[in-house]
Amino acid sequence: MFKENGFEVIRNAVSEDACVIMSHEFRMIRKCESIWSGKSDQEYFQKGDEQVELSYAMYGLPFSEALTIRLTSLVENVVGEKLHPCYSYARAYYTGATMSAHIDRPSCQYSVTLCLDWDRTDWPIGIKDYAGNDHLIQLDPGDLIIYNGSELTHWRDEYAGNEQLQCFLHYVVQDGPFDEMKYDTRPYMGTAPDLKNQDLIYRLNEKHRVDWMNRNDQVLEDLYGTKNEG
Ligand SMILES: [Fe+2]
Numbered sequence: 001m002f003k004e005n006g007f008e009v010i011r012n013a014v015s016e017d018a019c020v021i022m023s024h025e026f027r028m029i030r031k032c033e034s035i036w037s038g039k040s041d042q043e044y045f046q047k048g049d050e051q052v053e054l055s056y057a058m059y060g061l062p063f064s065e066a067l068t069i070r071l072t073s074l075v076e077n078v079v080g081e082k083l084h085p086c087y088s089y090a091r092a093y094y095t096g097a098t099m100s101a102h103i104d105r106p107s108c109q110y111s112v113t114l115c116l117d118w119d120r121t122d123w124p125i126g127i128k129d130y131a132g133n134d135h136l137i138q139l140d141p142g143d144l145i146i147y148n149g150s151e152l153t154h155w156r157d158e159y160a161g162n163e164q165l166q167c168f169l170h171y172v173v174q175d176g177p178f179d180e181m182k183y184d185t186r187p188y189m190g191t192a193p194d195l196k197n198q199d200l201i202y203r204l205n206e207k208h209r210v211d212w213m214n215r216n217d218q219v220l221e222d223l224y225g226t227k228n229e230g
Contacts, residue, residue: 002078002079002080002146003080004129004130005129005130005131005135006127006129006130006147006148006151006152007127007129007135007145007146007147007148007152008078008145008146008147009137009139009143009144009145009146010074010078010143010144010145010146011140011142011143012142012143013071013074013114013142013143013144014067014114014142014144015142016141016142018142019114019115019116019117019141019142020117021063022063022064022067022090022116022167023116023117023165025061025062025063026058026061026063026090026092026116026165026167029058029061030045030056030058030092044056045092045094046094049091051099051102052091052093052097052098052099053097054093054094054095054096054097054159055091055092055093055094055097056091056092056094057089057090057091057092058089058090058091059087059088059089059193060087060088060089060189060190060191060192060193061088061090062190063090064088064089064090064167064168064169065085065087065088065189065190066190067088067114067167067169068085068086068087068088068112068169068170068171068189069085069189071112071169072085072171075110075112075146075169075171078146079110079146079148081110081173081174081176082173082174082175083110083171083172083173083174084171084172084173084174084179084181084182084183085169085170085171085182085183085189086107086108086109086170086171086172086181086182086183086184087107087170087183087184087186087189087193088167088168088169088170089167089168089170090116090165090166090167090168091165091166091167091168092163092164092165093123093159093163093164093165093166094159094162094163095159095160095161095162096158096159097156097158097159098155098156098157098158098159099154099155099156100155101126101153101154101155102153102154102155103149103150103151103152103153103154104149104150104170105150105201105205105208106150106172106177106178106181106204106205106207106208107170107172107178107181107184107185107201108149108150108168108170109148109149109150109170109171109172109173109176109178109181110146110147110148110149110150110170110171110172110173111146111147111149111168111169111170111171112144112145112146112168112169112170112171113125113139113144113145113147113166113167113168114139114142114143114144114166114167114168114169115139115140115141115142115143115144115164115165115166116141116165116166116167117141117163117164117165118140118141118161118163118164118165119161119162119163119164120161121159121160121161121162121164122138123138123156123159123160123161123164124136124137124138124139124156125137125139125145125154125155125156126154126155126156126157127145127147127152127153127154127155128152128153128154129152130151130152139166149170150178150208170184177207177208177211178204178208180200180204181201181204184196184201185197185200185201
């Protein structure tokens with residue numbers, strides 16, 4: 001499935017207990033940051049980021065970094081390549097959130113999206129396979145999708161529920177064109193994003209953009225995303 005389409009779904013890949021524990025950790029950290037911000041939860045929880053306005057997102061939390069390391073061999077078996085873990089991201093989405101169609105930057109060469117928690121409102125991720133066919137895939141807590149995020153356009157339409165938690169795990173191929181993006185150019189997984197090598201990231205982003213545009217000259221440039229969030 002992965003070789004033909006560029007993605008594969010694995011149901012119940014992560015246990016219910018693990019998802020509940022990670023969801024608690026996400027919400028505790030969000031609450032702690034809200035207290036330190038001096039703002040109300042209502043205001044602070046929906047601060048958004050560059051990619052999704054109606055959301056709350058955090059880079060490289062300990063639980064999601066550890067999960068990225070833990071699932072490396074699973075992802076390697078699906079994609080058929082040896083991989084470096086790069087970085088992780090976790091996000092809460094709120095009513096009305098959308099994610100416009102995009103592809104990912106080089107440190108998201110292969111990505112995992114895992115649903116951690118939901119309010120039982122379906123919210124499928126859209127993905128266009130190698131042949132150009134659109135798929136809408138519902139992920140319940142514990143389900144994940146592994147996809148070639150640097151090649152396949154993906155998106156989410158408007159969210160109708162109250163809150164859904166997801167985390168994103170990113171990998172690059174060892175000795176591949178983006179090998180240097182190992183650990184997202186940080187000294188190790190779990191280290192702060194301000195330890196990234198921004199000059200190297202800029203150079204590889206540009207290489208990726210040019211390569212990708214050359215292979216996809218029919219695709220509008222405005223579909224290309226360079227956001228950090230994957
Ligand atoms: Fe993405």
